[in-house]
Amino acid sequence: MFELPRLQQQAVGDFHIHPGYSIDAEGTLDEFCLAALSVGLSEICFTTHYDADPQNFDRDGIMVIDGQKEKLSDDAVKHYLDDITRVHQEYGLMGLMIRPGLEFSYYEGCEKHFAELQAKFKLYFRLGAAHNIDGLCINDKEDSTKLFAKYNVEQIADRYFEQLDKLASSGLIDCLAHLDVYRRFGTEFYGDEINSIHRGRIERLFETMKANDVGYELNTSAIRHGHFEYYPTMEIVNAAREAGVRLITLGSDAHCVNQLALDFDMAATVAHELFPYVDE
Numbered sequence: 663m664f665e666l667p668r669l670q671q672q673a674v675g676d677f678h679i680h681p682g683y684s685i686d687a688e689g690t691l692d693e694f695c696l697a698a699l700s701v702g703l704s705e706i707c708f709t710t711h712y713d714a715d716p717q718n719f720d721r722d723g724i725m726v727i728d729g730q731k732e733k734l735s736d737d738a739v740k741h742y743l744d745d746i747t748r749v750h751q752e753y754g755l756m757g758l759m760i761r762p763g764l765e766f767s768y769y770e771g772c773e774k775h776f777a778e779l780q781a782k783f784k785l786y787f788r789l790g791a792a793h794n795i796d797g798l799c800i801n802d803k804e805d806s807t808k809l810f811a812k813y814n815v816e817q818i819a820d821r822y823f824e825q826l827d828k829l830a831s832s833g834l835i836d837c838l839a840h841l842d843v844y845r846r847f848g849t850e851f852y853g854d855e856i857n858s859i860h861r862g863r864i865e866r867l868f869e870t871m872k873a874n875d876v877g878y879e880l881n882t883s884a885i886r887h888g889h890f891e892y893y894p895t896m897e898i899v900n901a902a903r904e905a906g907v908r909l910i911t912l913g914s915d916a917h918c919v920n921q922l923a924l925d926f927d928m929a930a931t932v933a934h935e936l937f938p939y940v941d942e
């Protein structure tokens with residue numbers, strides 16, 4: 663089914679995984695657990711998309727359950743979390759720690775809904791992401807082309823970092839996902855300029871993150887997107903370290919089993935050299 667090289671590193675966790683519950687992903691929880699064991703991961707966290715923006719609810723407000731597209735609902739979340747409990751009991755015995763999480767997409771006014779959901783369900787890990795601006799997904803080829811045509815690079819930067827700041831100050835997330843994912847398609851559209859838009863903006867975000875005990879991830883999906891640096895770039899990683907903002911997880915952002923733990927030997931080395939306390 664898949665052939666993944668075994669990790670050389672010890673005690674590595676993948677904390678950004680989309681199983682087939684996400685509409686844009688495939689693979690059962692069992693398949694991901696077996697793949698995680700085969701590559702030698704010690705811990706995984708499932709982070710299915712939670713896209714509840716009323717503006718895009720018809721398109722994005724979906725969870726796939728037993729192969730059926732279901733509207734995002736408390737019942738759907740419960741089904742997903744129960745499934746994680748089941749695999750945790752099954753594969754935990756084989757030495758794999760399995761955590762329940764969600765990747766929350768920001769939208770205007772999301773805080774109330776996220777807080778209500780989190781009062782009902784216990785999540786181990788809450789990723790927060792800025793995916794949509796004006797209902798257009800910055801992480802999607804077609805949508806991002808439309809979005810970038812509407813705004814110059816400075817305007818995009820303002821809108822994007824404003825969302826991250828709101829997520830970080832909400833008290834409803836533990837970690838910001840793929841901090842500079844605007845590079846994915848933005849590099850081709852705007853050129854090199856996109857690589858510096860964090861300057862003058864990220865400093866304030868770092869303060870918000872520290873004040874709210876929010877960390878960030880090293881997201882290796884940039885490699886399969888054809889970029890040389892992870893999300894975020896080493897420039898941002900170094901600035902975060904200087905500011906005292908914590909790198910807390912590695913995430914492959916896998917949308918199928920053969921993307922699990924992508925480039926994690928290198929990512930774990932980088933993380934450990936920069937933040938030797940990361941696994942302690």
Ligand SMILES: [Zn+2]
Pocket residue numbers: 765791793839840
């Ligand atoms: Zn994301």
Ligand SMILES: [Zn+2]
Pocket residue numbers: 678680765839915
């Ligand atoms: Zn993701």
